[in-house]
Amino acid sequence: MKYKALYGTHDLLPEDSFKWQNLEEKVRKTISLYNYKEIRTPIFEETDLFARSIGQDTDIVQKEMYTFLDQGKRSLTLRPEGTAGVVRAYLEHSLGEKSPLVKLFYFGPMFRQERPQKGRLRQFHQFGVEAIGSLEPSLDAEVIDLSVKICYALGITDFKLHLNSIGCPVCRPIHRDKFLNFMKDKVGELCEDCKTRFLRNPLRMFDCKKEGCIEQLKDAPVMIDFLCEECKNHYILVKQYLDALKIDYFEDKTLVRGLDYYTKTAFELKSKLLGTQDTLCGGGRYDLLVEELGGKNTPAIGFAAGIERFVLVLKMEEKLDLEEKNLDLFIATLGDEARTLAMKLIKDLREKNIICETDYLNRSLKAQMKEANRQKAKKVLIIGEDEIKKGKAILKDMDSGEQKEIELEKIRGAF
Numbered sequence: 001m002k003y004k005a006l007y008g009t010h011d012l013l014p015e016d017s018f019k020w021q022n023l024e025e026k027v028r029k030t031i032s033l034y035n036y037k038e039i040r041t042p043i044f045e046e047t048d049l050f051a052r053s054i055g056q057d058t059d060i061v062q063k064e065m066y067t068f069l070d071q072g073k074r075s076l077t078l079r080p081e082g083t084a085g086v087v088r089a090y091l092e093h094s095l096g097e098k099s100p101l102v103k104l105f106y107f108g109p110m111f112r113q114e115r116p117q118k119g120r121l122r123q124f125h126q127f128g129v130e131a132i133g134s135l136e137p138s139l140d141a142e143v144i145d146l147s148v149k150i151c152y153a154l155g156i157t158d159f160k161l162h163l164n165s166i167g168c169p170v171c172r173p174i175h176r177d178k179f180l181n182f183m184k185d186k187v188g189e190l191c192e193d194c195k196t197r198f199l200r201n202p203l204r205m206f207d208c209k210k211e212g213c214i215e216q217l218k219d220a221p222v223m224i225d226f227l228c229e230e231c232k233n234h235y236i237l238v239k240q241y242l243d244a245l246k247i248d249y250f251e252d253k254t255l256v257r258g259l260d261y262y263t264k265t266a267f268e269l270k271s272k273l274l275g276t277q278d279t280l281c282g283g284g285r286y287d288l289l290v291e292e293l294g295g296k297n298t299p300a301i302g303f304a305a306g307i308e309r310f311v312l313v314l315k316m317e318e319k320l321d322l323e324e325k326n327l328d329l330f331i332a333t334l335g336d337e338a339r340t341l342a343m344k345l346i347k348d349l350r351e352k353n354i355i356c357e358t359d360y361l362n363r364s365l366k367a368q369m370k371e372a373n374r375q376k377a378k379k380v381l382i383i384g385e386d387e388i389k390k391g392k393a394i395l396k397d398m399d400s401g402e403q404k405e406i407e408l409e410k411i412r413g414a415f
């Protein structure tokens, strides 16, 4: 074969696309209940937007972005995540001036040049929400509640909510000092990535999945023990709201987010069914980002969820919706006159939202019946030369096998 889809990219074929449509429909419906409105931002942006908002020292910016020069020699990047573009649009269109709290959601493809493996692609798809404009812990609880609610709406039961606070610029440096001090003798034992993280972005070592690094980090000081008064109170309130909403959570002291702009609340929904890449959805506060991108100091919180991983879990839990929209009617024809009649009928019936199909390959009646069967048509209408002469056609119910004659005049009314 001459051409193939690129490594780490997938075609979504018709046999699966309806499952995605069903999933997306349920997610959209749930998100709308929480009064988030959809935003669609471009798939590529200036490289600097991502470098600034995700952080120079992150894995994404260091090694995962698809960056290229356009004809005008500007550096552009295929979006590796959704938040940067949403906040850029929020600022560009002054959405904050129209409403003090802006609740947005998005769906779409994201691009990261990572090593493809189970649950990890180079073009993957996310949906996410962003609530921009409030520091209220009740908003954290709403966003977390929404992520959990989406899992339930889809029928996923095998997941666990991990919760942590990663502090703010007031308390984080104090922890950082203690942490670096604790780790300084252990650096030699760490993987290459973590050696770099130690210099650039130490907290991110907690993200490492390698056994050796996890072992070295076992007794390392964790952020939660160093929270300032404000962060501590915020965290307590978030937990109180979650308790009030009866949402179970696991306080995961080693949970950190991969992106620089996160502050305070961090959370992830994880599923054991996924193996190493076990995070379905990750989110948290990013109180510093709007200002970082040139806006006023504006607290915000959101999450992003990986659709492919939801699909994997749903497949494993055997909960993937199998309800395909099948053909309502296949019209089998014999002869040109019958075909013309079929074309006119189909046009009318489609006006009535009936899914119809006919034969465009000049097949025998037998082959047309076989095709109708293959496409799981609910009914077949057979129009042959004899039938036209009599002004009638045969309507066959494919479930019961029952056949009856129907007057051509009455066909439109029969559906």
Ligand code: ATP
Pocket (backbone or CB within 6 Å): 081, 112, 114, 119, 120, 121, 122, 124, 125, 126, 257, 258, 277, 278, 279, 280, 281, 282, 283, 304, 305, 306, 307, 308, 309
């Ligand atoms: P991971 O733990 O897999 O490295 P991450 O911290 O890079 O995730 P985020 O940037 O928070 O992930 O993205 C949110 C979600 O998007 C993830 O929880 C995951 O479900 C999904 N996701 C991220 N990267 C990929 C990828 N390369 N392929 C498929 N899904 C992905």
Ligand code: MG
Pocket (backbone or CB within 6 Å): 258
């Ligand atoms: Mg990643």
